[in-house]
Amino acid sequence: MLPPGSKLPPIVQTAWFMADAPGVFERFHREYGPIFTVRYAGFPPEVYVTTAELAEQVYRTDHNGHGHAGAARRDFMEHLVGAHSVLTLDGEPWERHRKKLNPPLRAKQVAGYRDDIAAIAAEKIESWPLDRPFALRDRMQEITLEIIIRLIFGIGDAGRVRRLHELLPALIETGGAMQVAMLPERLHGIAARVPFSPYGRFLRLRAEVDAMLFEEIRRRRAAPGGTDVLGRLLEAGLGDQEVRDELITMLIAGHETTATGLAWAFERLLRMPEILRRLPDDEPYLDAVVKEVLRVRPVVYEAPRLLSAPLRLGEYEIPAGWYAGPYIPLVHRDPAAFPTPGQFRPERFLEGHPSRGWMPFGGGRRFCVGAQLALLEMRVILREVLHRLELTAPDQAPEARRLKNVTLAPAKQTRVIARARTPARAT
Numbered sequence: 001m002l003p004p005g006s007k008l009p010p011i012v013q014t015a016w017f018m019a020d021a022p023g024v025f026e027r028f029h030r031e032y033g034p035i036f037t038v039r040y041a042g043f044p045p046e047v048y049v050t051t052a053e054l055a056e057q058v059y060r061t062d063h064n065g066h067g068h069a070g071a072a073r074r075d076f077m078e079h080l081v082g083a084h085s086v087l088t089l090d091g092e093p094w095e096r097h098r099k100k101l102n103p104p105l106r107a108k109q110v111a112g113y114r115d116d117i118a119a120i121a122a123e124k125i126e127s128w129p130l131d132r133p134f135a136l137r138d139r140m141q142e143i144t145l146e147i148i149i150r151l152i153f154g155i156g157d158a159g160r161v162r163r164l165h166e167l168l169p170a171l172i173e174t175g176g177a178m179q180v181a182m183l184p185e186r187l188h189g190i191a192a193r194v195p196f197s198p199y200g201r202f203l204r205l206r207a208e209v210d211a212m213l214f215e216e217i218r219r220r221r222a223a224p225g226g227t228d229v230l231g232r233l234l235e236a237g238l239g240d241q242e243v244r245d246e247l248i249t250m251l252i253a254g255h256e257t258t259a260t261g262l263a264w265a266f267e268r269l270l271r272m273p274e275i276l277r278r279l280p281d282d283e284p285y286l287d288a289v290v291k292e293v294l295r296v297r298p299v300v301y302e303a304p305r306l307l308s309a310p311l312r313l314g315e316y317e318i319p320a321g322w323y324a325g326p327y328i329p330l331v332h333r334d335p336a337a338f339p340t341p342g343q344f345r346p347e348r349f350l351e352g353h354p355s356r357g358w359m360p361f362g363g364g365r366r367f368c369v370g371a372q373l374a375l376l377e378m379r380v381i382l383r384e385v386l387h388r389l390e391l392t393a394p395d396q397a398p399e400a401r402r403l404k405n406v407t408l409a410p411a412k413q414t415r416v417i418a419r420a421r422t423p424a425r426a427t
């Protein structure tokens, strides 16, 4: 039996999803129960599961080889990340790349970046406006982008850093735009020749970024070493094109996601003064707060697998060729995994091992490779901001969740007003 789902035509389901993604999933969950099918125009049907137990069963397909996370992402991402990216590979090539990417991003390794992250944050915070509202998410993105450029790409030259701050957001924006990401491959040649086409602009930006990255790779091969991730990947024996693809992969997967996680952290905390008061110096509590924020406001809403064999989930059988994945915001409200799921309670992460249903970074073998770096960034940046500034929300109403590529971001980008703290509190 197939999981239930709406009878609305796929084009209507797609339009509804684009207009109000969280609303659609919550409605289908209410109507059809913990497992349901969504049909998007032009794609195979996707089955969403909403309990921790069902999500684990889906992640198990990473182990038996029937679930393909790479294939589920390839069509949207390969033009950006290239053909040698852990995001879009599966099987043996994925395994080979993942083994090279894991070591430099382990908790112990990234802990060495703590002071650099704090220094980057401190410098950027200096330039924030005081006493008038601004969008915090953009400021977070400047910080997380600088972290990628300096600590992952290992680029420190001020001129190049500045140029990359212009190029990389433009590359991601044009590369993620529908007209480019959804352009069928057979039309790439024609689109590239149309003057001023979005695809042509994307190709020009990509060429300029690639030239900078290849030059950096050449330079670093001549002078090996360094503590940045680029240096470690070169030592691990990846080829130039493979290293370029993995650098762009970390940029795409790691900078907007972390910035959005931080934006949600501030959006939530500014509406919970009793929790904010206990921050930021109690490190275990800060860590628990970050994890609880990612539970109640997971940034990435799904982690789909393209199935190459039928998947049995309880009384249902999902056919090969369909997608299956958790809808993470609802898994995080599964009362079997999180008692009193509606309450913001960081303590749940201090009272022993957190629930196995916590999956802001996905799960199975494809679990986010950058999770430890992201958590460290969130703790350090929260701390730097809270030490320097007193933030308030100009409007106390919670910000809605708005779909932004594969993330759910605060609709108003986390509007805040910053005031300088008294010198006694500053570090």
Ligand code: HEM
Binding pocket: 069, 086, 087, 088, 098, 249, 250, 251, 253, 254, 255, 257, 258, 261, 299, 300, 302, 303, 304, 360, 361, 362, 363, 364, 365, 366, 367, 368, 369, 370, 371, 373, 374
């Ligand atoms: C708060 C920030 C972040 C969130 C919420 C997040 C979330 C995720 C999720 C949900 C997945 C999919 C996992 C799955 O399919 O089961 C993923 C994969 C991935 N993430 Fe992250 N991520 C974050 C930060 C980062 C950072 C900082 C990096 C790199 C520096 C990174 C690199 C990657 C890569 C390379 C993958 C693909 C892994 C694979 O398929 O083997 N992410 N992330």
